Amino acid sequence: MTAFIIRRIFWTIPVILLVIFMTFVLMRQIAGNPFRQTERAVPEAIQRNLEEKYGLDKPWYMQYLLYVRGVATFDLGPSLVLRNRTVNDIVKDHFPNSIQLGGLAFLFAVVFGIPLGVIAALRHNSSVDYGAMAFANVGFAVPNFLLGTLLIYLFAIRWGDTFGLPTSGWATWKHKVLPVIALGTGPMAIFARIVRGTMLETLQQDYVRTAKAKGLRWRRVVLVHVLRNSLIPVVTAAGPLLGFIVTGSFVVELIFGIPGIGRYYVTAVQARDYSVVMGVTVLLAIIIIVANLVVDILYGILDPRTREART
Amino acid sequence: MAVNPSQEAVRGAPGEPRSAGAPVRQSSLWRDAWRRYVKNRGAVAAALVFFLLLLYCFAVPGFWKIPGIWTSLRDVDPYQIDFPNAYASPSLAHPFGTDNFGRDLFARTALGGQISIAIGFGATLAILLIGVVYGAISGFAGGKLDNGMMRFLDALYGLPYLPFAIITLAIVGVVNFWTMVVALSIASWFTAARIVRGQIITLKQNDYVRAARAVGARWYRVLGRHLLPNTLGVLIIAIFLELPGVILGEAFLSFIGLGINPPDASWGSMAQDGRDAYRRAPHIIIVPSIAIATLVLCANFIADGLRDALDPRTRES
Numbered sequence A: 001m002t003a004f005i006i007r008r009i010f011w012t013i014p015v016i017l018l019v020i021f022m023t024f025v026l027m028r029q030i031a032g033n034p035f036r037q038t039e040r041a042v043p044e045a046i047q048r049n050l051e052e053k054y055g056l057d058k059p060w061y062m063q064y065l066l067y068v069r070g071v072a073t074f075d076l077g078p079s080l081v082l083r084n085r086t087v088n089d090i091v092k093d094h095f096p097n098s099i100q101l102g103g104l105a106f107l108f109a110v111v112f113g114i115p116l117g118v119i120a121a122l123r124h125n126s127s128v129d130y131g132a133m134a135f136a137n138v139g140f141a142v143p144n145f146l147l148g149t150l151l152i153y154l155f156a157i158r159w160g161d162t163f164g165l166p167t168s169g170w171a172t173w174k175h176k177v178l179p180v181i182a183l184g185t186g187p188m189a190i191f192a193r194i195v196r197g198t199m200l201e202t203l204q205q206d207y208v209r210t211a212k213a214k215g216l217r218w219r220r221v222v223l224v225h226v227l228r229n230s231l232i233p234v235v236t237a238a239g240p241l242l243g244f245i246v247t248g249s250f251v252v253e254l255i256f257g258i259p260g261i262g263r264y265y266v267t268a269v270q271a272r273d274y275s276v277v278m279g280v281t282v283l284l285a286i287i288i289i290v291a292n293l294v295v296d297i298l299y300g301i302l303d304p305r306t307r308e309a310r311t
Numbered sequence B: 001m002a003v004n005p006s007q008e009a010v011r012g013a014p015g016e017p018r019s020a021g022a023p024v025r026q027s028s029l030w031r032d033a034w035r036r037y038v039k040n041r042g043a044v045a046a047a048l049v050f051f052l053l054l055l056y057c058f059a060v061p062g063f064w065k066i067p068g069i070w071t072s073l074r075d076v077d078p079y080q081i082d083f084p085n086a087y088a089s090p091s092l093a094h095p096f097g098t099d100n101f102g103r104d105l106f107a108r109t110a111l112g113g114q115i116s117i118a119i120g121f122g123a124t125l126a127i128l129l130i131g132v133v134y135g136a137i138s139g140f141a142g143g144k145l146d147n148g149m150m151r152f153l154d155a156l157y158g159l160p161y162l163p164f165a166i167i168t169l170a171i172v173g174v175v176n177f178w179t180m181v182v183a184l185s186i187a188s189w190f191t192a193a194r195i196v197r198g199q200i201i202t203l204k205q206n207d208y209v210r211a212a213r214a215v216g217a218r219w220y221r222v223l224g225r226h227l228l229p230n231t232l233g234v235l236i237i238a239i240f241l242e243l244p245g246v247i248l249g250e251a252f253l254s255f256i257g258l259g260i261n262p263p264d265a266s267w268g269s270m271a272q273d274g275r276d277a278y279r280r281a282p283h284i285i286i287v288p289s290i291a292i293a294t295l296v297l298c299a300n301f302i303a304d305g306l307r308d309a310l311d312p313r314t315r316e317s
Helices: A001-030 A046-055 A059-073 A087-122 A127-141 A142-159 A171-202 A206-213 A218-255 A261-270 A272-302 A303-311 B007-012 B022-038 B041-063 B071-075 B106-143 B143-156 B161-172 B176-186 B190-204 B207-216 B217-253 B267-275 B283-310
Strands: none
Touching: A001 A087, A001 A272, A001 B143, A001 B161, A046 B007, A059 A142, A059 A272, A059 B022, A059 B190, A087 A127, A087 A171, A087 A261, A087 A272, A127 B283, A142 A171, A142 B217, A142 B267, A142 B283, A171 A218, A206 A218, A218 A272, A218 B106, A218 B161, A261 A272, A261 B176, A272 B106, A272 B143, A272 B161, A303 B161, B022 B041, B022 B207, B022 B283, B041 B106, B041 B161, B041 B190, B106 B143, B106 B176, B106 B190, B106 B217, B106 B267, B106 B283, B143 B190, B161 B176, B176 B217, B207 B217, B217 B267
C-alpha cells in the first residue's frame, strides 16, 4: 500500500510539470503582447524595460523554469495588465468565492443525489425508480444556463416578493441559494445515476443474499452490507465531477454575477493578461490532479482489491 | 505437415469449414445487437426523437431553397431582421417566436442546430480519433510504455476542458467550425483513450489473436485486422457518450461569448441572446436550451440502449 501511494504521488510531479508546460506553450502562441497594444503605446525604451522586468526578454526555457519555480513557491507572478496587482492577489480575491460555490454545489449534489439513487435502486422498476431516473436524466440534460436563468426568473423576479431571493451577487446566504442549485443539479443527477447502478449491482451479490438469509433486518442489510459497498465506486466519480463543477462554475458565475475566478478568467483572456490566465489554469489543473491523487489513494484504502492491480 | 503454411491454408484448415469465418459471425453479432436494441423502448423512442431533431435542423432551412412544393411550406430566412416584430411570442406565423432582432426562431433554431450538431459530431470524432491512436498504442504496446501512458492519463483524468478550450480559441483568434472542434477536443479525449485501451487489452487475450500471432501475422496485421475492428462496438457507444458533453461544451463557450460569431448562430449563442432579454421574452433562451436538452437526453438514452445491445456482458440483470 505504501509503495502504491509513493508511486502514485511520484507520478503526479511529471504530470504537473507537463501540464504547466502545455499551458506555457499554449499561452506563448497567443498573438499580441500586453505591452504592444495600440491604446497603451509606450516608448521603445520603456517597452524594453517592461519586458525585462517581467522576464519576457529571456529565452523560453528560462521563462518556463522561472515559472515552475514560482509555482513551487506559490508565487504566480505579477498581473501583466493590472500593474500594481499580482496573480496571487487576484486569486485571493476571487478564488474563495468560487471554492465556496463549488463546494456548496458538491455538497448539494451529494446530499440529494445519493439518497435519490439509493431510493431508486431499492424500489427498482417501480414508479419511484422511473420518476427519480426521469428527474436525474432531465437534470443532467438541461444546460445550467437555462436552469440558472429560469431560477432567477421564477424565484427572484416573478415570485421575488415571496422568496426574497436576489438576482445576482454573492454577499449573503440568500445570494447563494439559486447559484448552488443551478450548479449542483447536474452533478446531483450524475451521482444519482451512478449510485443507482452500483446499488443494483451490489444487491445481486451473494453476501447480500447471505445476510438476508441469516435473517438480518432489511434496514441493517441495506445500511451495512449494500450501501457501504455501493458507495466505494462512487468515490471514483468525485474527481471527474470536480472538473464538471469547475466548467459549470464559469457559466453560473457569469449568470449570477458572482465575483469568482471563472468570470474573471474570461475577462483576463480577452485582456491578454497572460500571467493571470496561466496562473489560474495551472492552479485549477493542480487542484484536479491532487484531487485525483486523493481519490485514487482513498479508493485503494476503501477497496483493498484494487491495490494489487494498481501497484 | 506443411513447413511454412500460408495464411490462407491455415484459415481453411481447422475443423470448421471456411464459411464459419469472420464475416458470418460479425453479421449475426450486429443482427443480435439490433434485436436487443429494438427491444429497449426508451432507446428506440430516443433514436426516433434524435432523428426527427436532425431532420428538423437539416431539412427546414433547406426546404425554402428547393424550388417547388417546399417553398410554400416555410419560406423564412433565418437571417432576416425585422425590428417591428422583435421579441414576439410564439404564434402561427412564428411557431417559436422571434428574437431580439425579429428573426424567426423556428428557422434560426434549425440553423443553430446545424452548427451545434456539426461541431458536436466533429469534435466527438476528433476525440475518438485521438482516443483510438493513444489507446491502441498504449494497450497494444503494453509494458512500461503502457504503464507510463496510463499513469499520465490517471493524473489528467477529470481535468476541466473549458480553460484549455478558451485558451485554444484565444490562440487561434478565429472562431469557426474547425477551431471549435480543436478547442473542444484538445482536453476531452482522456476517457475515450481509456476505453479503447481497455478494450484492446481484453481483446489481446483472445485465442484468435494468439492464433494470428502464432501463424506469424505482423503486429500491424494483428492490430488492424483483429483488434481495431473489434473496438467498433465500444466506439459506437462512445460517440453517444461523448456527444452530450461536447454539445454542452460548445453551448458553454458560445454562452460566455467565445463561440460562434453573429450573424451565424449555434444553440449556445442563441441562448446568450436570450439571456439579455429573459424578463421580456423568456422564450428566446428557452427554445434553444430545450433543443440542447432534447439532444443530450436522446444521446444518453441511445448510449444506454447501445451499451445493452452491443456489450451485453455489462448489462444490469
